[in-house]
Amino acid sequence: MSLSLQNGGAPTRALPSVTTVHATSGGNQRTTRPITTGTSVLGIKYKGGVMLAADTLVSYGSLAKYKNARRLVTVNSRTLIGASGEYSDLQSISDLLVSNALEDRCTADSLYDEDNNEECAGEVWSYLRAVMYQRRNKMNPLWNDVVVAGFRQEPDGTTTDTPFLGVVDKIGTAYEDDVLATGFGAYIALPLMREKYRPDMEEGEARALLEDCLRILFYRDCRALNRVQIAKVTKEGGALVSEPYELDTYWDFKGYVTNKGEIGTDGGW
Template sequence: MNHFPESWGRPRDDIYGTYNPAYLQSTGPKAHTQSPAVTGTSVIAVKFNGGVAIAADNLASYGSLARFTDVKRLRKFSDTAVVGFSGDVSDMQYMDRLLESIDIRENYSTHGNMLNAKNLHTYLSKVLYKRRSEFNPLWNHILVVGFDGDKKPFLSSADLLGTTYSAPHLATGFGAHLAVPILRRLFPEDRPTEDITKEDAVKALRECLKVLWYRDARSLDKYSLAIITEEGVEIKEDQRLENQSWAFAETIRGYGAQVV
């Protein structure tokens, strides 16, 4: 066999003749990924008076294995918006490259960077819908936060089908089942966004992340937090949940490597 990397697994040309890859050409239908492999879980966001706060943990799971523990799933776009990704990590990286190319093009344009969070959400939702229409979806559910053209706090969602919706607080993944009820209790519909302070929003996000850490098997206690205000975007990475209760297991006789 030829042991050069570019020819691994192929017969040696000097013995068996030139390798002919023509049989690999096919006119059959394209086959796309039907399920994501490495995935991130919930993203949570809340509007408050003067801005939006968003958080996501740093775990990327390979199936049920907590494989990568330092994956940042919040992406800053210029000084106008932040995009939070859940779902397939490779598709997240693809969309991140799209955002980088748009950001470069905008910064080199004669008008400067004019895209706000609402424009960005519209673009990404169209990308997701186009890929879905090609039966090759991007396996992501995203939250876009920032400000719209009227300088009002903006928070909206888009999923792999291109479906979009907005609300004062949103979550993806298991957060849609576990975190949103907490946020609805803390911030009921009759409580206007103007009454919610930045501290209230951040505290609520940390409480939701703590519940997800206990209840979602694909979550992690290390997370990233972004706060978007008129002053700009503040991102805090590698934050850790405080006052955890899992430490009690270490005192249980017979737990882990302890000798009974």
């Protein structure tokens, strides 16, 4: 077979005239890094339920691009998830879980809601662990840390009084705890939550603790926002997610207003 010179002078073997090569069609595409990302998700067990909290900011690099992105999602009437990391991957996970729930409903033996057993939080957590690990093995991970909240389930499908709180990361590492935090919150908020946590906390105490941690993250994390959401799961009331609201902030701390270096500057270094 003879050699031919194409544009640019690179010697290549001549291809048959019937063969067409498309440069954009070859190879599999991979997400090599997250692009639009959300930061911390906090979770805590309290007396009678589980509560999650997150802000509504999704950043494009260092740009605070989307300020009303909701990262707390209701899976079914007794399970919640919240995720930090790539927002489009969270949407993909949410669509996957909703699709599974619809398939379970369509293939159920009964058309009545009270006869259908929804997936409990433990089942959703175990399923996500398998999904994350499978995607990691394909070298195409979902770039999220996902917190799952809800209640455990008996073999007959009845909901127990035992709350569940677990997390799965992008490579399939999974664990449970009484308090959890992802993103920058794992460094700043989690020690505060562990210090203040009690198993018999009331709902108001748990919410106040989460709001305090979100406020501190807003002060210290440049990818955080004071516009937040709170979500909870209780055995009687099911899964509920609040509308976004803004936290009160305080910027008159001495360290914020004192000129650095005492040289009469504007406070910068």
